[in-house]
Amino acid sequence: MLNWTPIVSLIESSRRILLTTHENPDGDGLGTAYAMADFLRQRNIDHRIMIPSQVPVEYSFLNQDGRIETYRPEHQSWIEKADLCIIFDVGDFFRLRELGDFVRSRRIATLNIDHHPHPENHPFSHNMVDTTAAATGEMVYDLLRTAGVDRLSREMAVGIYTAIMTDTGSFRYNNTTARSHLTAIACMEAGVNTSKIYQSVYENNSRERIALLGLILSSLRYEQNGEVAWFSIDGDMLRRAHARPEDVDGFTDFVRSVRGVEVAVMFFERPDGTCRINFRSKGRYVINEVAKQLGGGGHAFAAGAVLQDNLAEAIPKVKGLLARSMKAQAETAP
Amino acid sequence: MLNWTPIVSLIESSRRILLTTHENPDGDGLGTAYAMADFLRQRNIDHRIMIPSQVPVEYSFLNQDGRIETYRPEHQSWIEKADLCIIFDVGDFFRLRELGDFVRSRRIATLNIDHHPHPENHPFSHNMVDTTAAATGEMVYDLLRTAGVDRLSREMAVGIYTAIMTDTGSFRYNNTTARSHLTAIACMEAGVNTSKIYQSVYENNSRERIALLGLILSSLRYEQNGEVAWFSIDGDMLRRAHARPEDVDGFTDFVRSVRGVEVAVMFFERPDGTCRINFRSKGRYVINEVAKQLGGGGHAFAAGAVLQDNLAEAIPKVKGLLARSMKAQAETAP
Numbered sequence: 001m002l003n004w005t006p007i008v009s010l011i012e013s014s015r016r017i018l019l020t021t022h023e024n025p026d027g028d029g030l031g032t033a034y035a036m037a038d039f040l041r042q043r044n045i046d047h048r049i050m051i052p053s054q055v056p057v058e059y060s061f062l063n064q065d066g067r068i069e070t071y072r073p074e075h076q077s078w079i080e081k082a083d084l085c086i087i088f089d090v091g092d093f094f095r096l097r098e099l100g101d102f103v104r105s106r107r108i109a110t111l112n113i114d115h116h117p118h119p120e121n122h123p124f125s126h127n128m129v130d131t132t133a134a135a136t137g138e139m140v141y142d143l144l145r146t147a148g149v150d151r152l153s154r155e156m157a158v159g160i161y162t163a164i165m166t167d168t169g170s171f172r173y174n175n176t177t178a179r180s181h182l183t184a185i186a187c188m189e190a191g192v193n194t195s196k197i198y199q200s201v202y203e204n205n206s207r208e209r210i211a212l213l214g215l216i217l218s219s220l221r222y223e224q225n226g227e228v229a230w231f232s233i234d235g236d237m238l239r240r241a242h243a244r245p246e247d248v249d250g251f252t253d254f255v256r257s258v259r260g261v262e263v264a265v266m267f268f269e270r271p272d273g274t275c276r277i278n279f280r281s282k283g284r285y286v287i288n289e290v291a292k293q294l295g296g297g298g299h300a301f302a303a304g305a306v307l308q309d310n311l312a313e314a315i316p317k318v319k320g321l322l323a324r325s326m327k328a329q330a331e332t333a334p
Numbered sequence: 335m336l337n338w339t340p341i342v343s344l345i346e347s348s349r350r351i352l353l354t355t356h357e358n359p360d361g362d363g364l365g366t367a368y369a370m371a372d373f374l375r376q377r378n379i380d381h382r383i384m385i386p387s388q389v390p391v392e393y394s395f396l397n398q399d400g401r402i403e404t405y406r407p408e409h410q411s412w413i414e415k416a417d418l419c420i421i422f423d424v425g426d427f428f429r430l431r432e433l434g435d436f437v438r439s440r441r442i443a444t445l446n447i448d449h450h451p452h453p454e455n456h457p458f459s460h461n462m463v464d465t466t467a468a469a470t471g472e473m474v475y476d477l478l479r480t481a482g483v484d485r486l487s488r489e490m491a492v493g494i495y496t497a498i499m500t501d502t503g504s505f506r507y508n509n510t511t512a513r514s515h516l517t518a519i520a521c522m523e524a525g526v527n528t529s530k531i532y533q534s535v536y537e538n539n540s541r542e543r544i545a546l547l548g549l550i551l552s553s554l555r556y557e558q559n560g561e562v563a564w565f566s567i568d569g570d571m572l573r574r575a576h577a578r579p580e581d582v583d584g585f586t587d588f589v590r591s592v593r594g595v596e597v598a599v600m601f602f603e604r605p606d607g608t609c610r611i612n613f614r615s616k617g618r619y620v621i622n623e624v625a626k627q628l629g630g631g632g633h634a635f636a637a638g639a640v641l642q643d644n645l646a647e648a649i650p651k652v653k654g655l656l657a658r659s660m661k662a663q664a665e666t667a668p
Binding site for chain 2: 226
């Protein structure tokens with residue numbers, strides 16, 4: 001475990017703290033900020049949560065009282081009197097957008113708490129990184145315990161449970177450890193209604209998104225003896241489903257669930273004519289090498305790229321590269 | 335915790351044990367039988383796993399060596415020399431079908447290990463029931479610990495993890511407790527690849543099932559300000575998707591995930607002209623009362639019925655009853 005003692009001192013000696021997370025926030029960033037806010041409330045430390053984005057509807061249960069604000073220039077007079085800005089789960093400082101620029105311009109001390117790797121020369125005043133944590137939520141739990149919190153408040157527990165549940169995919173991704181389960185137990189002992197949180201996050205699909213998924217599943221294509229499943233989405237399909245571009249996220253995870261499929265691929269032709277490609281692998285084939293060849297990147301089993309091609313051009317190109325890569329991997333497999 | 339000591343003695347003093355679970359088996363029944371088989375192997379006790387059904391394809395990872403056999407009359411000569419039949423997760427003895435009849439006819443001692451409630455006058459020689467357990471897997475873990483197993487073998491852990499993961503819906507149903515998470519940790523410490531088990535069970539949809547889901551999602555209907563979503567499946571839809579009647583399970587869970595939907599309803603017109611109705615609620619409305627009025631039953635938030643009607647007759651009847659029930663519940667809600 002990291003040494004949280006100096007960090008607790010830093011926090012407890014602050015009079016005003018800004019809490020934030022990356023743009024397009026997820027359950028880990030929002031949940032940890034929400035948990036920390038309750039700790040600061042208990043310690044009577046002035047604080048606000050401001051983020052560079054809107055709160056996604058599936059996390060609105062963390063924001064029923066409007067405590068998570070979207071950063072606007074009017075907030076600057078409050079922010080510039082802060083002594084500390086705690087940034088959760090950011091991955092890259094750049095993802096704070098104008099909010100980050102403003103914090104930097106006023107030379108406000110920054111504390112990064114994150115489980116993503118950060119380069120040696122990072123821009124933070126204080127940098128707490130634990131890449132063994134499945135979620136930033138596990139780190140904030142350690143912090144709170146070091147600060148003398150024996151039993152989590154309900155709000156701390158809701159935030160930390162949300163963080164861990166979402167970043168482990170409900171304890172099923174291979175980042176899940178005993179520590180993830182133990183932290184979840186501590187949250188449950190504080191009385192969290194875990195199935196309600198699950199429903200809020202995962203059973204909150206828009207009708208339009210579900211209609212679009214229907215069109216996709218009705219037009220799935222299989223290649224390479226069924227090891228590859230792919231689909232494409234264009235503006236016409238979006239219109240038929242009354243869906244928006246953000247509704248397309250997560251479909252490759254779903255398509256990967258077909259028996260025999262090892263790699264799922266999405267081709268999404270965006271309104272500007274570029275094509276977003278998304279790859280998900282069950283684990284037999286690494287797919288970020290193909291994403292790199294296309295100018296993109298990602299993790300071994302979840303990667304993507306953006307091509308300056310339309311669908312008709314992108315599909316054969318990507319299918320060819322993927323087939324070659326999978327063939328090479330199959331030949332060198334143990 | 336139940337007192338497992340006499341049960342351990344019973345098992346260890348047996349020379350031949352038959353392990354079994356209910357027809358249409360799930361991960362809890364199969365996983366616990368699989369875990370127990372490895373314990374019996376370690377203790378050099380003759381044993382076989384025989385079940386009244388085929389092993390579903392999503393659990394074939396528990397049966398790569400064919401250790402889970404489907405009961406056939408040829409097995410009777412082996413079974414009649416058994417001193418004990420351990421039945422996992424059965425709910426109702428009747429669900430052992432002909433296998434249960436044969437065990438009973440030969441007066442073989444039976445040990446029931448289950449987390450479902452059983453009536454006082456049950457047919458078992460020994461009856462171990464713990465309705466506080468989320469899964470029978472949690473009970474078998476206790477049994478193994480009482481038997482002196484300090485560290486689970488890999489096979490025990492695979493079986494118990496499968497049992498708990500499936501019966502808690504990956505730790506998200508509200509039956510999940512600290513005990514579920516702690517037992518999962520014990521399995522992980524034995525080296526279980528949890529994400530591989532998850533994929534085997536949940537990412538094993540047939541192409542036909544996915545095609546059918548596509549047709550359903552493209553034809554979802556909403557009622558009562560979007561609180562009800564329903565769909566119907568008939569023989570024509572099955573044919574278009576090349577799907578079989580067993581492919582329809584689980585769709586209501588998925589449809590319930592639409593934002594704003596409180597109750598999902600499936601109408602499935604079967605080849606014999608009867609109509610299977612399936613209800614799933616997010617928790618605001620109890621739906622087994624409606625199922626009972628239709629001659630069916632189930633849990634508060636997951637229930638069903640079979641009607642002697644075709645789709646055209648069943649749909650308005652069920653929609654009417656459901657609307658009245660939801661209205662009455664909304665009026666009396668606190």
